[in-house]
Amino acid sequence: MVEVKRWFLVLLTVVLVNCGLMASTNAANLVVKEDLGKYFEGFTTGTFVMYDEANDQYIVVNEPQSNQRLSPCSTFKIYNSLIGLETGVLDQEDVYTLFKWNGTQYTFPTWNHDQTLASATRDSVVWYFQELASRVGAKRMQAGLDKLEYGNRDISGGLTTFWLRSSLQISAREQVDLLYRLYSGKLPVSPQNVEIVKKNITLSENDYMRFMGKTGSGFQDDKWILGWFVGCVEKQGNRYFFATNIQAPDGAIGGKAREITKLILKDLQVL
Missing domain, CATH: 1.20.5 (Single alpha-helices involved in coiled-coils or other helix-helix interfaces)
Structure with a gap:
């Protein structure tokens, strides 16, 4: 005994x-860098998460907020595109097929014409991705989210609106981890489709660096209350995956989140 x-x-x-x-x-x-919180001044709250692949290290500003799930807004277009390609609604060999504009006059002039996947991604054309979601259908869309393990996987807010400040939610940390799995071939999806998506979110590229990202903005009562910017920097054999979100009674838009992200990435000597 x-x-x-x-x-x-x-x-x-x-x-x-x-x-x-x-x-x-x-x-x-995990390195918490609260000194970088200075870039979020003027907003109610915000967070930045970056995963440095080569050093297997997360850098986080406002860690509690980094785990708070929010509507992805237009950052979901990355995965709406991917699901469209995976289901065959968008053909790998014919990704430039036009979706016809129905003549509705939108606030943004760039929305008011026929769209390709590339142009709709670049100009964040909501109607294109609503049409794409409709063609994919609820059953395949749900299966796609389940396969990706995307946030809370909830499309109950409506097939053409669930990602627009509705039922679907994801945290900044989850955004970063999902991007890492996407780029690293750890998702059960076609590598060719991943390359198409990466090409469409490429913002700048040169001999030593490729900067990719997608903004997202959420509004309520005609006020912009939520901004996102998510993406990846490929630089000198390393990859840095990032996600930023900001919230405020007004003025919190994707463009501001992108500006903050670029300032932080420069501070960290990534850009």
Whole structure:
């Protein structure tokens, strides 16, 4: 009986030591940089998350907010595109097929003409992606979100609106982790489709760096209350995946989130 107790204590000690090592490793891989919070002045709240792949390290501003799920707004267009390609609604060899504009006059002139996947992604054309979601259908859209393990996977807010400040929600940390899995071939999707999506969100590119990203903006009562910017920097053999969101009674838009992100990335010497 004494021998059994002794081995139990040894086993318990090993387990506790291993748990402690795991905890310290996780802590070592997360760096909270609250000094970068200065870039969020003027907003009610906001967060920045970046995963440095080569160093296996997260850099976070406002860690509690980084885990708060919010509507993805137009950042979901990355995955709406991917699901459209995966389901065959958009053909890999015919991705420039036009979706015809129905003549509705929108506030943004760039929306008021026929669209390709590339132009609709670049100009964040909501009607194009609503039409795409309709063609995909609820059953395949839900299956796509489940396959990607996207946020809360909830499309109950309506097939053409669930990502627009409605039922679908995702956190900044989840956005970063999903982008990492997308770029690293860890999702059950076609690599060719991933390359099409990456090309469409490329903002700038040169011999040593490629900067990719997608904004998202949410409004309520004619006020912009939520802004997103998510993406990746490929630079000198490394990849940096990032997500920023901001909230305010007004003025929180994707463009502002993009500006903040670029300032932080420059501060971190990524850009």
